[in-house]
Amino acid sequence: MNKYVHGYSDYEANRLHDQADSLADLLHYDSVWEKGSVILEAGCGIGAQTKIIAPKNKNSKFISIDISSESLDQARNIADSNSIDNVAFQQDDIFELPFGDEYFDHIFLSFVLEHIPNPMQALSKLKRVLKTKGTGDANIGRKLYPLLNQSSFKEIKVSPRQVYVDDSNPKWVEGFTKNTFTAMIKGVSKEAVSKNIISKKEFDKGIKDLNRTAEGGGTFCYTFFKGIGTK
Numbered sequence: 591m592n593k594y595v596h597g598y599s600d601y602e603a604n605r606l607h608d609q610a611d612s613l614a615d616l617l618h619y620d621s622v623w624e625k626g627s628v629i630l631e632a633g634c635g636i637g638a639q640t641k642i643i644a645p646k647n648k649n650s651k652f653i654s655i656d657i658s659s660e661s662l663d664q665a666r667n668i669a670d671s672n673s674i675d676n677v678a679f680q681q682d683d684i685f686e687l688p689f690g691d692e693y694f695d696h697i698f699l700s701f702v703l704e705h706i707p708n709p710m711q712a713l714s715k716l717k718r719v720l721k722t723k724g725t726g727d728a729n730i731g732r733k734l735y736p737l738l739n740q741s742s743f744k745e746i747k748v749s750p751r752q753v754y755v756d757d758s759n760p761k762w763v764e765g766f767t768k769n770t771f772t773a774m775i776k777g778v779s780k781e782a783v784s785k786n787i788i789s790k791k792e793f794d795k796g797i798k799d800l801n802r803t804a805e806g807g808g809t810f811c812y813t814f815f816k817g818i819g820t821k
C-alpha cells in the first residue's frame with residue numbers, strides 16, 4: 591500500500607486510543623455478533639478498537655490482522671493488559687489474505703478503507719473470505735453505500751453517527767475534539783505543507799480555528815458513517 595498517511599508514531603497511537611475510547615458507545619453499541627462467530631478484524635492497528643469489541647463478544651473468536659508488525663506488538667500488549675483472550679493477532683496484508691474462501695462469519699474494519707488506494711479491490715478481497723450471509727463492516731463515510739453496493743454486498747445499511755461536542759461534555763472536548771480530531775489534523779501538518787497542498791499560514795490558521803472549537807463557548811460537530819452489508 592502507499593505510505594500510511596498518519597504513520598506509526600506514539601502520537602498517532604495515542605490519537606487512535608483517544609478516538610476509539612471516546613467513540614466506543616457511539617460506534618460499538620451494536621458491534622455484537624452471534625455466539626461462536628469467527629470474526630476477521632482487518633487493519634486492527636494497535637488494537638484500539640479490538641480492546642472494545644473483543645470483550646463485547648467474549649464467546650466469539652477474532653483474528654485481528656495488520657500489515658505493521660510494530661502496531662501488532664502494541665495490540666498484543668493492550669490485549670494482554672486487558673486480559674483479552676479471544677483474539678489472535680497476525681501480520682497479514684488485506685490484499686493477500688491467507689485464509690480459505692468463506693472462512694469468516696463476519697468481517698470488521700474501521701478507519702482503514704480511507705487509507706487504501708483501491709478500497710473496492712480491498713472489499714472484494716475481504717468478501718472472498720466471508721461466508722455467504724456473513725456481514726462486512728467499515729467506515730468510509732459517504733462513499734460507503736456505493737462501495738458496498740458495487741462490491742455486490744446485500745442488505746446494506748449505512749447509518750450516520752454524529753459526534754456533537756460543547757462545554758457540557760468536557761470528556762469529549764478532551765478525548766474527541768482535541769485528542770482525536772485536532773490531533774489527526776496536526777499530525778499531517780508537515781506532510782501537507784511540504785507537498786504544497788496548503789500553505790503553513792493557512793494550515794496554522796485552521797489549527798487555531800479548530801483549537802477555538804474546544805475553548806469556552808466553542809462547539810464541534812462531526813459525522814462518522816457505519817456501514818453493514820451481507821454477502
Ligand SMILES: C[S@@+](CC[C@H](N)C(=O)[O-])C[C@H]1O[C@@H](n2cnc3c(N)ncnc32)[C@H](O)[C@@H]1O
Nearest residue numbers: 591606633634635638656657658683684700701
Ligand atoms: C487508521 S489505522 C486504524 C487502526 C484501527 N482499525 C483503529 O480504528 O484504531 C489504519 C490501519 O490499517 C493498516 N493497514 C493499511 N493497509 C493495510 C493492508 N493492506 N493490510 C493490512 N493492514 C493495513 C495500517 O497499518 C493501520 O494500522
